[in-house]
Amino acid sequence: MLTTRVVVRGLAGLLAAMAVLVPSAPPASADQVRGSQSRVLRTLGVDAAWRVTRGAGVVVAVLDSGVDPRHHDLAGSVVTGPDLTRGANPRGVRPGRLHGTYMASLIAGHGHGPGRADGVIGVAPAARILSVRVILEDDEPGFRHFNSEARFENVVARGIRYAVDKGADVINMSISKDRPTRQERAAIRYAISKGVVLVAAAGNDGAGKADGPYSYPASLPGVISVAAADRALHKASFSNRNSLVLVAAPGVDVFGAGPGDQYWVGRGTSQATALVSGVAALIKAKYPRMTPALVAQALTSSARRRTARxxxxxxxxxVVNAARALAEAARLAGYRHTASGAGVQDPDLPIAAGGADGRPQLAPVQVVARDTGLVTMYGAVALGAAGCSAGCLVVLIVLVRRARRRREHVMIENPQADRRRRAPT
Structure with missing residues (x-):
C-alpha cells in the first residue's frame, strides 16, 4: 500500500491511500479496470446520463499535481497549462503527476482499444482537461520547500484565474488546506462571476471525529464541497463532517489511471470530488449557460440516499446521480440565478478593507444603534393605543345595541304612536 499525500502551503493533507493495480505497461484488460469501475459508474447513473450527453464541448480544469497527457485513456483530451510550482523542485526533476492524472481520468477518461472498451472511462468521457499544476506530491524533492516558501502561497488562486481566463467551465480542486488566503477568496468570486462551477474536496481528516474540520477551498461560499461515501453509500470514516458539505460521491475503492499507462485504486474525498466534477461537466455540456448556483441546485435536489431530515x-x-441531475437541470434551465444592477459586488473587489493597490474599496457598513429603552417605550405606547382603540370600538358597539333595543321596546309598548308618527299628512 502506497500512501500519497499532497499538500499546498498551509494544507491539512487531503490525498488518499492508493494501491497499485497495474504497475506498468502492458495495460490492464477491460475486465481488470473497466469491470472494476462498474460499481461506481452504476452508482452515478452514467449509462442513462450518456444518452443525453457525454460532456462534449466542456473544459474541466484540474488544479492538481499535473496530468500525463500521453496516457492512452486520456490521449488527445488534455491541454497542459502552466506549472505554477516551478522552482520548488531542483532543476531537472520531472513532476510525478500521479494524483492529477488519477483525477483527470475519473473526470474525462475515454478508455482505449477497440470501441474504447479497455481502461478507465470517466464520468464525462467527451470532455477536455486543462491541467494546471498547483501542488507537489509528497515524494517530490521540493515538497518541503514548496510548503515553506511564501511565493507559492497563492498558486491556487493564480490557477483558478488562469483556468477561468482560458475558458474552463468546471474547475476540479481535489486539494485541501486549513485556511484560505484573501487572493483565493477573490479568485473564487471571479470564477463564479464568469459562470464557472467550482468543485473541491471536503477533506480526509474526519476519522474518529463527530465533527471534522472545515477545509478550503471547499468551505468557501460558492464552492461545491464533496464528501466521500463508502461502498454501502454511507459516509466514509475518513471523510470530514461539517455544515458546508454539499453532496457526496463514491470515495472508496475507486479505480483510475496513473502516469505511464498505469492504473491505481484508492480512496479519499479527492476521488469523490473528481466524480462530481464529471457530473457538473455533463450538466454544463447540455446547458452551457447554467449558472454555478443552479448547477449546485441540480446536484443537490436530485441526489440519492438522503437522510430522513x-x-x-x-x-x-x-450521493450525486448524473441522470437525475441532468433531469433536474432540464427543469431549471429556464432560470437565470444571477444578480445585476447597483450594489452588486464586483468580483475583483476585495471584501476586506485595504486599498494598498489603489483600487476602490467597498463602502463601510453603516451600523444603526437602536435605543432599546425607546423601542420598548414606543412599543408600549403602540400597544396602549391599540388597546384604547379596541375599547372605544367595544363601547360604541354596546351603545348602538342598547339604543336599538330601547327603540324596539318602545314600539312594542305603543305601536299606535309609531303609526301616527309615520302617517302621511
Whole structure:
C-alpha cells in the first residue's frame, strides 16, 4: 500500500491511500479496470446520463499535481497549462503527476482499444482537461520547500484565474488546506462571476471525529464541497463532517489511471470530488449557460440516499446521480440565478478593507444603534393605543345595541304612536 499525500502551503493533507493495480505497461484488460469501475459508474447513473450527453464541448480544469497527457485513456483530451510550482523542485526533476492524472481520468477518461472498451472511462468521457499544476506530491524533492516558501502561497488562486481566463467551465480542486488566503477568496468570486462551477474536496481528516474540520477551498461560499461515501453509500470514516458539505460521491475503492499507462485504486474525498466534477461537466455540456448556483441546485435536489431530515453534515444532500441531475437541470434551465444592477459586488473587489493597490474599496457598513429603552417605550405606547382603540370600538358597539333595543321596546309598548308618527299628512 502506497500512501500519497499532497499538500499546498498551509494544507491539512487531503490525498488518499492508493494501491497499485497495474504497475506498468502492458495495460490492464477491460475486465481488470473497466469491470472494476462498474460499481461506481452504476452508482452515478452514467449509462442513462450518456444518452443525453457525454460532456462534449466542456473544459474541466484540474488544479492538481499535473496530468500525463500521453496516457492512452486520456490521449488527445488534455491541454497542459502552466506549472505554477516551478522552482520548488531542483532543476531537472520531472513532476510525478500521479494524483492529477488519477483525477483527470475519473473526470474525462475515454478508455482505449477497440470501441474504447479497455481502461478507465470517466464520468464525462467527451470532455477536455486543462491541467494546471498547483501542488507537489509528497515524494517530490521540493515538497518541503514548496510548503515553506511564501511565493507559492497563492498558486491556487493564480490557477483558478488562469483556468477561468482560458475558458474552463468546471474547475476540479481535489486539494485541501486549513485556511484560505484573501487572493483565493477573490479568485473564487471571479470564477463564479464568469459562470464557472467550482468543485473541491471536503477533506480526509474526519476519522474518529463527530465533527471534522472545515477545509478550503471547499468551505468557501460558492464552492461545491464533496464528501466521500463508502461502498454501502454511507459516509466514509475518513471523510470530514461539517455544515458546508454539499453532496457526496463514491470515495472508496475507486479505480483510475496513473502516469505511464498505469492504473491505481484508492480512496479519499479527492476521488469523490473528481466524480462530481464529471457530473457538473455533463450538466454544463447540455446547458452551457447554467449558472454555478443552479448547477449546485441540480446536484443537490436530485441526489440519492438522503437522510430522513434531508441533509446531513457528513453526506450533504446525498450521493450525486448524473441522470437525475441532468433531469433536474432540464427543469431549471429556464432560470437565470444571477444578480445585476447597483450594489452588486464586483468580483475583483476585495471584501476586506485595504486599498494598498489603489483600487476602490467597498463602502463601510453603516451600523444603526437602536435605543432599546425607546423601542420598548414606543412599543408600549403602540400597544396602549391599540388597546384604547379596541375599547372605544367595544363601547360604541354596546351603545348602538342598547339604543336599538330601547327603540324596539318602545314600539312594542305603543305601536299606535309609531303609526301616527309615520302617517302621511
Amino acid at each position: 434531508g441533509y446531513d453534515p457528513g453526506m450533504g444532500f446525498g
